[in-house]
Structures are given as structure tokens and as C-alpha cells.
Amino acid sequence: MDFDMKKMIMDDLERFLQRKEFYRRVGKAWKRGYLLYGPPGTGKSSLIAAMANYLKFDVYDLELSNLLGNNDLRHILIATENKSILVVEDIDCCIELQDRLSRARAANPDFLIAGYEQQKQYHITLSGLLNFIDGLWSSCGDERIIIFTTNHKERLDPALLRPGRMDMHINMSHCTPSGFKMLASNYLGIAEHPLFVEIEKLIATAKVTPADVAEQLMRNEAPEFALSGLIEFLESKKRANDGSEAKEAEERAVQAEKKVLEISEE
Incomplete structure (x- = not known):
């Protein structure tokens, strides 16, 4: 990673740590979202580890395909400690799979029976994910960082990318x-x-x-x-x-x- 990019990220993290009173004053949850995007092998996972080491935060790697529904996201928010980093890797793949299942249900009335075993594993919706990021339950706890990674930023719904959800977009590019x-x-x-x-x-x-x-x-x-x-x-x-x-x-x-x-x- 370039020195300037590294410094920018460290400054942003430090500013986040120092703004507890600011978040309270404006009535916002003390959290921050980062989107890491770029080709495979560009250091997204390494950057997450470096951020956790710098902040001394715990890391929770969320595998959305193992969750049964949006309620599970709520339970995760309640269960995680303060000073934590919640990571969803390859977020575009999770959303794409749910979209494919929704289209299949619309095209095939018998899909609920034929694909039940597969469907019941993937009930996380875009709406549920948005609520997870900045809904009412996202206000539980302090000093939380949410990180999404993707190899294909262009595939993500714009609703996921706006400030307040993914506050900082970090392009993990080819080596410079x-x-x-x-x-x-x-x-x-x-x-x-x-x-x-x-x-x-x-x-x-x-x-x-x-x-x-x-x-x-x-x-x-x-x-x-x-x-x-x-x-x-x-x-x-x-x-x-x-x-x-x-x-x-x-x-x-x-x-x-x-x-x-x-x-x-x-």
C-alpha cells in the first residue's frame, strides 16, 4: 500500500477514536464503515488485520451464507463487544446469490419446495443488510467498525455505498x-x-x-x-x-x- 494511502487510513482511524463526544452530541452511533474494493490479492484481508492491530479491536468475520435470516444479523450486533470490527468479505457475492434465489422463486412457483434446503440458508436481504449497517439496532454498542470487501464494486447497490453506511471507500489497486x-x-x-x-x-x-x-x-x-x-x-x-x-x-x-x-x- 502507498505511504499516502496508509497515512490517510491511519489518520481516519485516529480521528474516529477521538470523536466519542462528537458522536454523542450529534446523536449518531459511534461507528464507521469502510469499503475495500479491488482485484484479488491486493491486500484487503491484510489491511483489515493491520487496522485491528492498530486499534486493538476484536475482529468478527461474518459469513452471511451461514445465517438463517435478518434476525441473525440483529443477534450478531447485540452479541459483539464494543471496540470491534465486523467484516463481511465478498459482499457482492452474498447479495448476488440472494437476488438469484429471488428471481428463481418468481419464475418457478415450485421453487419453495424444490430448492428449500438451499433457500433456507440464504435469507439475508438487502433491506436487512442496510438495517444492520445503520438501522436502530446498529446503535447498540460503541466503537464499532463495519468493513465490506468486494472484487467488483460496480455490482453493489448504491444504497450500500452512501456515506453513513460505507463512509470511506478504499481502492486496493494493483501494485504501484x-x-x-x-x-x-x-x-x-x-x-x-x-x-x-x-x-x-x-x-x-x-x-x-x-x-x-x-x-x-x-x-x-x-x-x-x-x-x-x-x-x-x-x-x-x-x-x-x-x-x-x-x-x-x-x-x-x-x-x-x-x-x-x-x-x-x-
Whole structure:
């Protein structure tokens, strides 16, 4: 993660901790919501662990597919302690599954019987989730943080994303040059190296995750060998990306040509 992003998150968490009287004065629950979004392997789970360590909060990992209904969300809120982080990972998958089941019920009157065993596991609704975040029961307890993670932010209902529910949206992107430098410092104990210039150029175009880079750096404790291996990996990824983009461009050109032929035939 970039230093500026890390500092912004830490400042936001610190501000949250210091504003107990503010929340009481304005009549709001002392809680804050974070949405972590981006490709797999970009460090969403690691960031949650870092936030918990920084705040010294307990973490509750909520598996919505194991809950029988919206009432279970209410019970969770009552049962969790103050100074806690409630995490729902891959929130888009949970909502998508419920939507698919709802459409299936509408299309098939017998679905209640045929799919009962599957249905009874997935009764969490969007309305129930919204109430969980900022409804009446969300006011139970203090110093709570709610975190949703997703690989596909665009699939989420806008109602989930508004301030007061998800107050801060954090884009966990592909590895950046500054992110690489932090990883090199953590894994190799170095702040500079002659190979950094070449690596930073490749990082900008290779589209790799921090997890990819960390895996390469862990393969050798000697900086020279670790960084050389990383360069080979990045060059390979860049070639693969360039080939994929060229193939997609070719397919688009073929489709465009087909459309032109169809129009001319009409």
C-alpha cells in the first residue's frame, strides 16, 4: 500500500477514536464503515488485520451464507463487544446469490419446495443488510467498525455505498512503484537498489498485485537475486498482458467488421 494511502487510513482511524463526544452530541452511533474494493490479492484481508492491530479491536468475520435470516444479523450486533470490527468479505457475492434465489422463486412457483434446503440458508436481504449497517439496532454498542470487501464494486447497490453506511471507500489497486518500495523495505530491508528503476517501470504496466510481488521477494533473501527474479516475473506478466490486449483488439476489429457487413447486406 502507498505511504499516502496508509497515512490517510491511519489518520481516519485516529480521528474516529477521538470523536466519542462528537458522536454523542450529534446523536449518531459511534461507528464507521469502510469499503475495500479491488482485484484479488491486493491486500484487503491484510489491511483489515493491520487496522485491528492498530486499534486493538476484536475482529468478527461474518459469513452471511451461514445465517438463517435478518434476525441473525440483529443477534450478531447485540452479541459483539464494543471496540470491534465486523467484516463481511465478498459482499457482492452474498447479495448476488440472494437476488438469484429471488428471481428463481418468481419464475418457478415450485421453487419453495424444490430448492428449500438451499433457500433456507440464504435469507439475508438487502433491506436487512442496510438495517444492520445503520438501522436502530446498529446503535447498540460503541466503537464499532463495519468493513465490506468486494472484487467488483460496480455490482453493489448504491444504497450500500452512501456515506453513513460505507463512509470511506478504499481502492486496493494493483501494485504501484511506491507500493513496491514498501514491500522491498519490509521483505528485503532495503530502501534503494540499482534495479529499482527498471522494476518501477515494469510495475507501472505489468498489472500485478502486491501479493504477487511479495511472493517473488520472499524467494530469496539476497536483494540482488530477489529483485532479478522479480524483473523476470514482471517481464513475463507484461508480455502476457500485451498478448491478451492484442487479442482483444483483434476480436473487437473482427466484430466491427461483421457489423459493417451486416449493415451493408441490409
